[in-house]
Amino acid sequence: MKPRSSGKLGTESLARRGLPLQEQIYRRVRAAIADGRLPPGERVPSARALAGELGVARGTVDAAYARLAGEGYLLPRGSAGTVVSPALHADQHLPDAERATMPDRRRTAPLPFQMGLPALDAFPRTLWSRLTAQMARRLGADMLGYPDPAGLPVLREAIGAYLAVSRGIACRPGQIIVTGGYQAALALLARLLLRPGDAAWFEEPGYFKARYALQAAGAQLVPVPVDEQGLQVEFAATLAPRARLAVVTPAHQSPLGVALSLPRREALLAWAETANAWILEDDYDSEFHYVGRKPPALKSLDAGDRVIYVGSFSKTLFPGLRLGYAVLPAALVERAVSALATERFGEDALRQMVTAEFMAKGHFARHLKRMRGLYAARQKALAQALLDAFGTEVRLTLQRGGMHLLARFPEQGEDAGMMRRAAACGLAPTPLSSQYLGSRREHGLLLGFTNVPETRAAETAALLRRALHDPLPARD
């Protein structure tokens, strides 16, 4: 056993602007693993030791370690301490041809309950490969130069046609920009629209990854509570009437899953027009509304042209594609395209061609339809399995769509502890409390079901029950 290695994690104090301490510790450990300072099998410093060294609470390090364990980076071994997962570097011992297929040292299937991933086992990979090969042959010499920074016209047209039919959004292809995913669109728009100190409404609870891009742009986030009608718009307007931006998930609120009601939608649009503010509509999983009528996009009601609609192919196709898009109000098109040209100069053509072809040939609509059926079945199976396993110990919130469900365990107390127990068993639920900015937090587990096949729902629910009922694994 090698000695403990706090030194390898760096000794700078934790003071990065805009990142919670837990996130900083998480990233620091991950970086040390990624660049080889912490090799597989190496023991990491105990949570207590690291907390003391960094001057943070023990619970903060615990939470970061639990997340790393949940994602397969760390392996808690009870009283033997926690080590870097020995499986991580397995690819280094493979022949070259095999290694070229590795996206990452983490060559792991999605863990049960992991959020934000579509069903990777159900993606039509063979079809996608075939289209890619076809499009690669069409890559003419005239396509080798700099691409249009705003996106390939053929893809922007396909996105426009899809949004018109599926989301009721009328826009010209010239208003659509192609980005490297939701996160890239959000970061770009935050830099474009916000000056340091500008207030931005943020759903409480809300999609935690969106925080960082906003905070990196200097935003002052105003947490706005969400109830069964969605964001409490009137309350927000008294909290921060002069906010520059509101970031919302109207179709299925992330993470609670509720839809923003029509009166709230109207109030939000009216506020934005009056305040000359922008609304960023994150329509992240509207495609997976599989019971009843889908709520229309907020953008479809946007007479005043204050809504920036942002979509992503990470959930509808796959996250590794790194493509998303935004529909911009006319007043922002030119500035956004300028910023894209300054910051990056567009996405490469091939991926865009393949995606456009996938859409134009009808594969996209067929795939979404198939996924809606699959997710409805997986949601139902997991919900039933949880009820079977936990009985009255669990309260489930089922929305009419989405990719995860919310399970509350009133007798269990803090969800960070539950997450730690589950992570030790190879499960990756997300604590609801981690999605809050303020100190009033509800507790529960967010359980992604997209990668839990129906046939494994029962055993997965049973494993969660065992994990939650076991005592916490001993830690050094």
Added chain:
Amino acid sequence: MKPRSSGKLGTESLARRGLPLQEQIYRRVRAAIADGRLPPGERVPSARALAGELGVARGTVDAAYARLAGEGYLLPRGSAGTVVSPALHADQHLPDAERATMPDRRRTAPLPFQMGLPALDAFPRTLWSRLTAQMARRLGADMLGYPDPAGLPVLREAIGAYLAVSRGIACRPGQIIVTGGYQAALALLARLLLRPGDAAWFEEPGYFKARYALQAAGAQLVPVPVDEQGLQVEFAATLAPRARLAVVTPAHQSPLGVALSLPRREALLAWAETANAWILEDDYDSEFHYVGRKPPALKSLDAGDRVIYVGSFSKTLFPGLRLGYAVLPAALVERAVSALATERFGEDALRQMVTAEFMAKGHFARHLKRMRGLYAARQKALAQALLDAFGTEVRLTLQRGGMHLLARFPEQGEDAGMMRRAAACGLAPTPLSSQYLGSRREHGLLLGFTNVPETRAAETAALLRRALHDPLPARD
């Protein structure tokens, strides 16, 4: 003939921070063309009218229009006015299958003298397509998830091996990040390292596109003159001793082509260590040093770990690939990877796999060797053709490599006028004076030769001569 259409260009005043007025007008017109407000064949407002409306000098609009003409967006038709190039939307009348191969509405071959493009006609497209198809088949379900935000390990290893052999740089793959090109790396690093108002040394003249990303991060650019030994380091240290960053092109200064001398390199490194500043080494065309010994990378001398080395595949492979990389000092790795995760979450795997395979199989080294031979021949042919066409009217500066040459025409006066004349004939030289930040500017034309085949050198030089000797085309 439709009426003039200044209205379609928007009536907001020109006040974007960090962008010169000419650039703003250029982008505004391009945006109006891209989103269809200005269709092909439509007459654009006269330079005089637009200048009056926007409250800028006539020459500013002239320069923007000349650039747009040079890039094929606008067609000047003498007294009939200037129109949007009627060829631009030709793809809209093609069948779907053909249109899917269009990267952009501008489906044009590179124009003679265009800078910054490799020889697109000489890229091994068939081989690249084949590797892409192979790699697409290897895209396993485990690769559909989120990629490593720092880049595919197999590509980072290939880059590391290449840099060790070719540039004398010793680094671990963990210090290498993969980015969406040079511009993306620069924008990321500028945001990471600079606070608004921080001084940054910038070569005078220097690569103008790099300005914007630095200025967008709030940098105060300090122009530092370049002489025959490169950047005047001692002078810079008196101008702005406390600068946070120096952006340099030590191998072949952009655009003058000189190499930074060894004493200057040592002085630069010593300054950075003393001032605790960072050096960003843009090694943009070191691969194309085709006479004598290649100067080593500044990074190879960097005992104090102050140099960030940035490279791009845009010149060595093709710009449409949108991939570049940076070698980071140990102290910056973690912050950069965090920022990559916040802002984008990495590049998609397929392109990285294809690039890594291209490198690992030796194609990259072979391609570069072939291009060095080709560019040496094209440079020599164009230089000879210019001397034949212009005789004593031209003074050529030939460096031992690079992708463009500098031609001075002492009798011609301002280079913006020369550029306008050349653009009207379908040539796309870059005025040397446009590469300066300050008001003391030298004049001359930067002539990219990578896309001028030897067999066309004579006619291209003759066309330039006719263009420069003709009176300026009449403008309305």
